[in-house]
Amino acid sequence: MPPDRMPQDWPYRDKTRRVASRPHDWSVVDIGKGPCLLMLHGAGGAGHSFRNLIPLLATHYRVIVPDLPGQGFTRSGARGRYGIDAMAEDVATLCKTMDIAVSAIIGHSAGAALALRLSPLLNPKGIVGINAALGAFDGAAGVMFPLLARVLAVTPFIPHVVAKLWGNPATVNKLLTATGSPLDAAGQAQYLTLVRDAAHVDGTLGMMAQWRLDDLMRQLPTIATPTLLIASSGDLAVPARISRDAAHQMSAASYVELADHGHLVHEEAPQAVADLILHFLAGLTPD
Incomplete structure (x- = not known):
C-alpha cells in the first residue's frame, strides 16, 4: 500500500x-523482474525523479526505488541518521529486510555518492552515477548554503516556513531552471508537491546538514567496483568536471559526458541515459 500522503497521480503509485x-x-517502488537494480535519488528529490528511466530499465531488471529517509514519502524514524554513513547502513538494512541481492546501484547527484558508499556493504557488480555530487560546490553559495542548512535543520518550525515561502510554481520553476534542467509541466508539478511538504523539506535540510564526503573522497582510489560516471555539460548544479575528476581517481571507473542537458538529465533525456546504463550493465559479469 502506498503512503497516505502520496497524490493519486504520483508516478508509479x-x-x-x-x-x-x-x-x-x-x-x-518495486517493479520488473530479473537482476535487481537499486536506484537512489538526490537530495531534495524523491524516487519520482526516475519516473522516465524506470520503464526503460524494468523490461530487463527488477527495479527498486526507495525514497530516502525523511524525503518524498519515506517517514523518518531517526533524524540523526541523515549522514552518508548512517544512510548507507539503513539502505543496506532495507535491502536485507526486502531480501534482495543488489546487482547494480544507480544514483543521481548525492544518490551517486551514497551508491559508492554502499559498495562495500552490498557488493554490487556495478555502480552508475548520474551527475554525481562528489565535490564541494563553487562560489559563495558553496560556503554559505551548507551553514544555513545546518541552522535550518535544528530549528523545527523553519521547514514549515520554507515550504510555505518556496511552495509556489514560480519559485520551483526558478529552482529547477537553476539546475540547467527546465522540466515539463508535469515534472514541475511533482517537485512543487515535494517543496510544499514540510516533512520533505525537513528531511532534505537534515540530509544537507549532516552530509560529509571527506572519508568517501579519500576512499575513491580503493573502490574496485566497476563504475560508470555520466555527466551533463549543461549541469549548473554539479559541474561535469566533478565526475570527470572522480573517474580519474578511481581504478575501475569510466566517464561519459552528455551535451546540453542539465543536472536532471535522467528526467530530460531518459533514453540517452538508459542506453548508456544498459550498455554498461551488459558488460558486467552475469548474475
Missing part, C-alpha cells in the same frame, strides 16, 4: 509499497 525497516518507514 500502484507499484509503491511501505516497507518497515528500522529505523524508517520506507516508501519503495
Whole structure:
C-alpha cells in the first residue's frame, strides 16, 4: 500500500509499497523482474525523479526505488541518521529486510555518492552515477548554503516556513531552471508537491546538514567496483568536471559526458541515459 500522503497521480503509485525497516518507514517502488537494480535519488528529490528511466530499465531488471529517509514519502524514524554513513547502513538494512541481492546501484547527484558508499556493504557488480555530487560546490553559495542548512535543520518550525515561502510554481520553476534542467509541466508539478511538504523539506535540510564526503573522497582510489560516471555539460548544479575528476581517481571507473542537458538529465533525456546504463550493465559479469 502506498503512503497516505502520496497524490493519486504520483508516478508509479500502484507499484509503491511501505516497507518497515528500522529505523524508517520506507516508501519503495518495486517493479520488473530479473537482476535487481537499486536506484537512489538526490537530495531534495524523491524516487519520482526516475519516473522516465524506470520503464526503460524494468523490461530487463527488477527495479527498486526507495525514497530516502525523511524525503518524498519515506517517514523518518531517526533524524540523526541523515549522514552518508548512517544512510548507507539503513539502505543496506532495507535491502536485507526486502531480501534482495543488489546487482547494480544507480544514483543521481548525492544518490551517486551514497551508491559508492554502499559498495562495500552490498557488493554490487556495478555502480552508475548520474551527475554525481562528489565535490564541494563553487562560489559563495558553496560556503554559505551548507551553514544555513545546518541552522535550518535544528530549528523545527523553519521547514514549515520554507515550504510555505518556496511552495509556489514560480519559485520551483526558478529552482529547477537553476539546475540547467527546465522540466515539463508535469515534472514541475511533482517537485512543487515535494517543496510544499514540510516533512520533505525537513528531511532534505537534515540530509544537507549532516552530509560529509571527506572519508568517501579519500576512499575513491580503493573502490574496485566497476563504475560508470555520466555527466551533463549543461549541469549548473554539479559541474561535469566533478565526475570527470572522480573517474580519474578511481581504478575501475569510466566517464561519459552528455551535451546540453542539465543536472536532471535522467528526467530530460531518459533514453540517452538508459542506453548508456544498459550498455554498461551488459558488460558486467552475469548474475
